[in-house]
Amino acid sequence: MTDLVTIGEFSLMTQLSVKTLRHYHDVGLLEPTRVDPSSGYRFYATDLVPTAQLIRRLRHLDMPVGDVHSVLTATDALERDALIAAHLTKMEQSLQQTRAAVADLRVMLGPTQERIAVETRRMPATLAAAITEAVSVGDLLPWWEDASAELRALVRQTGAGVTGFLGGLYDPALYAEGIGPVTLFLPVSDPVASGRIETATIPAADVAVTVHRGSYAGVDRTYGALGAYVTAHGSSRPGPIREAYLLTPDDVADEQQLRTEIGWPVDSTFVAAE
Amino acid sequence: MTDLVTIGEFSLMTQLSVKTLRHYHDVGLLEPTRVDPSSGYRFYATDLVPTAQLIRRLRHLDMPVGDVHSVLTATDALERDALIAAHLTKMEQSLQQTRAAVADLRVMLGPTQERIAVETRRMPATLAAAITEAVSVGDLLPWWEDASAELRALVRQTGAGVTGFLGGLYDPALYAEGIGPVTLFLPVSDPVASGRIETATIPAADVAVTVHRGSYAGVDRTYGALGAYVTAHGSSRPGPIREAYLLTPDDVADEQQLRTEIGWPVDSTFVAAE
DNA sequence: TTGCTCCTCACGTCACGTGAGGTGGC
């Protein structure tokens, strides 16, 4: 039998505010040990303190309340640790991204705004091993990493010839609505399919292309410059953005050396006129 | 004269969703260049792209929309850079805290739960140089750093004798409501006052004390253990928590060596009975 | 009886997202 304390005392012991404790009761994250039926007073056993502190820590790391609940109700320690480890990994990645964003902001605020070289080109239809899925912007990076690894692995395994750079098709809805269909593809000499990988013919398209140099975190600048260029020449037309990964993290050690070709769909007359 | 594009195209160029762009229009953060009076269609000049991208970056760093607005309307570059630098500093600190929280979580999930040694004691009334202010939990750390530096500086300057450890009084409201009065004080031999620093007599009190070892980030565990101990002996009584900073970051290089004495107010009968 | 702590609504906040229902331009 352990001691019961009021919500105010429990707040002191756990450094969770009274409002927060009541909220956690409402959503079922942390139930008081006893609730007085007539007064509605909440009473907490002192042995709930470690649980409350774990909750506080996890919330401090921005783990969603639902996930915290999963951690608390995990049946065994292994499962619980796995959930926490997964969240820590996410946190580390987000730290990484923040650092990149800070570095990039410094670049943006710097003196020079690079000019971009744009070239228009007709991309021919291409046979490829491809993965197409609806992806949200938030999940894009890990999705990309998984999908590209899968494509490369399968193609290597089947022995089909690779006939071009790894590429992607990004539906405008991805940016406009935050979620949309994305195709990642690896051009091949022969049909290759397995699981979610299908053989596809990437359609031909007229595009204005430029090469983005450096970290993918800064690709928005190139999107902006390319879009502005295309608009200035009055030739934008709806269709997916095309990317080709000329130099990837697998190829170079330094982020500065990454090269990504961005293709913005344009009118065929624009290509001919050029 | 620069080109106007629709919201959809502008979304592509800036990687901001259409909903987000409309929201930024509503709150006045990013106004379209032209709004068609009959259709309500928004049109954006392409030279707004860098501004939109700056917004996106700053929001990515969780800078509040209001602060982003301040950055955009800053009259000169110096002011703008200062605002951004201030936010970057905040971010760095929060990264630091997250890292500490992760480390601490690992400790909590580890095998051993230390036991704490509790002793009860009557703290005598003490003459001190003191700063008392209403502080919110979020601001506590920087407030503490400023206040302690100010106290030490003034006391050194006046040549008054220091007669005890730097200490603090934390009103329960600070934890229960997230904001409350806090007193930081340095015991002195002679009256010392200047600016927000006043001479005060810290009242006597009966407290159960224990020493928290290690990073202040982990102090909640000690609060919990001490509170549970006091409750188990049925002697808790309302009043501010007292802390005394025995070994601070100024004294030791390693966080593990930090020592903070925590005092929990108890009944005088409890002290006598001990 | 006076304070103090606790209670329950109802609503606000922040930064958008969702979804219904409808309109304009090629």
Place this chain on the structure above:
DNA sequence: TTGCTCCTCACGTCACGTGAGGTGGC
């Protein structure tokens, strides 16, 4: 005419905080 893009409400979400108005225990 058909799609597609755009529009405006109104409401939802997440994790609480704010504030009014009221009750219970020493």
